Amino acid sequence: MTAPGLIISAPASGTGKTTVTLGLARAFVRAGVAVQAFKSGPDYIDPAFHRAATGRASVNLDSWAMGAGQIGALIAAGTGAEIGADTPAELVIAEGSMGLHDGVAAPGESGTGSSADLAALTGWPVVVVIDASGQAQTAGAVALGLAAFRADIRIAGVILNRVASPRHEALLRAGIGAAGLAVLGALPRLAAIEMPERHLGLVQAEEQAGLDAILDAAADLVAGHCDLDAIRAAARACALGAAAHRPLPPPAGRIALARDEAFSFVYPHLVAGWRAAGATILPFSPLADEAPDPSAGACWLPGGYPELHAGRLAGAARFRAGLRAFAETRPVHGECGGYMAMGAGLVAKDGTRHEMAGLFALETSFAGRRMHLGYRLAELATPAPGLPARARGHEFHYATILSQPDAPLARVTDATGAAVPETGSTRILPGGGRATGSFFHLIAEAT
Structure with a gap:
């Protein structure tokens, strides 16, 4: 009990x-x-x-x-x-x-x-x-x-x-x-x-x-x-039994996870599920100009506040070069802020454009605030490590997409079933690696 x-x-x-x-x-x-x-x-x-x-x-x-x-x-x-x-x-x-x-x-x-x-x-x-x-x-x-x-x-x-x-x-x-x-x-x-x-x-x-x-x-x-x-x-005991539930499989046995003031929005149950499945989490800090651990089999960039640290991210040459090199041969996924950091550029609130990692041609801007908020149901266009074929998640940000020319990651709808334009992106790198990203934060697999 x-x-x-x-x-x-x-x-x-x-x-x-x-x-x-x-x-x-x-x-x-x-x-x-x-x-x-x-x-x-x-x-x-x-x-x-x-x-x-x-x-x-x-x-x-x-x-x-x-x-x-x-x-x-x-x-x-x-x-x-x-x-x-x-x-x-x-x-x-x-x-x-x-x-x-x-x-x-x-x-x-x-x-x-x-x-x-x-x-x-x-x-x-x-x-x-x-x-x-x-x-x-x-x-x-x-x-x-x-x-x-x-x-x-x-x-x-x-x-x-x-x-x-x-x-x-x-x-x-x-x-x-x-x-x-x-x-x-x-x-x-x-x-x-x-x-x-x-x-x-x-x-x-x-x-x-x-x-x-x-x-x-x-x-x-x-x-x-x-x-x-x-x-x-x-207080009363929970009426739900401890039913068996299989967490989402991790994207790799060893996962490089960005973790600092710019990248901190990751659901605790997701990381706990990866660990329960035997995965090793290898934190690194893009703001400290750290690259993903080369021993990792996948890299995950959570959301956060990249717009508040855009200048530091643009100046983190070791991080950006290391992420690009990592992505050549292994999967990299970004959620919301992580997705924007994987793009080509991010325009801050004051209108200054900052160069990002360039894994996508994505251009985003905070110069004109527009709220994007709500649940999301995503149906992947092609399989991606760490992501179920049908995923439920949540989106909350104030960024505007200026350009999103890469292949869409998924067909994305809101809680009412209406399509949303924030489809995410996917790109195969020349070395065989796979970059994926979305504005929604993954919560669970959709049945």
Whole structure:
């Protein structure tokens, strides 16, 4: 049996659920509880903060991209000391995405990607974080509506956030009580624990100066204003069994994986699956002008923020030459930022063009921002190492394609089945190697 769990969700984004999740996780860890965090949906930034708060790798659980069997297997592995932990977990805290019931219009493998779908699949009760700014008893109506919208999920209680005063708290508690729900905490506004953001969400965990102090401040706030005993008592065991699930096969037995401030968006479950299959991961830093390890059989360039480091990447001659030499005889794959770094050029926000590795003729630009966001279903044109023939993933960036002349990697559609122009690219190198790249981040195989 897996550790009992809860889902931290909210009526909408921006309510403070990430801060509450991190504060709860760190508070329980400081109390001696082994906490396993998960993230509902495709966000690849929050799990790094979860890991910093708990000391355990956090994993994405995505009902649109993953089947119930894979979700159950990842929960069992994460809580059972199989993904980057030495001991089994005692409590699961899963952070939701967007609003509780927010997902895409058409379901995928096991749902629409909503936090409510994950709650229904797992049986984990939901703790709702409500931003109480500008309202009082109406918070009760909001909480009641969230609870009544679906009969197959259970609301464990409410944590009120950004409470202005004791009088405000009393009115809020009256509204929540009238809705028949429990108030598990009431947090005053504390700007010191609000973390900086940029256009893709929170600034990455490894970029945060004094992150431990921020996490401890969040834990102090939560421990001082929430009923930790009641919150832990509300957790329930996962309803999903530990079904057998075969992770995606690795692209090679030894994988050179780009890893630094420019290339950090890779899903933890993907790398864990490679390791479980026996692959060796060989990290290298393009920003430090490092080339892929020559002993590797494949190279993987994750997404990140290449536009913030375009000048350094353009000046990393050893990296670019080493990547080109590696690609002559072995497969190289790039996701989003990694894909752009494999292109011919990248135009930064100020209009300056920076030379990239040149494995593709791809030209991209950040001079004119345009958001590309959503789930993706990709059907490969030809087989590629590390990629299933039908893949589910997620795309989130602000780059504009100026030129994408290479052969398309796949036919790519969004969650509604509409075709998207970001097809990715594939190219066979003169030495027989294969370069592939896409704007979507691979999550799982599509059935």
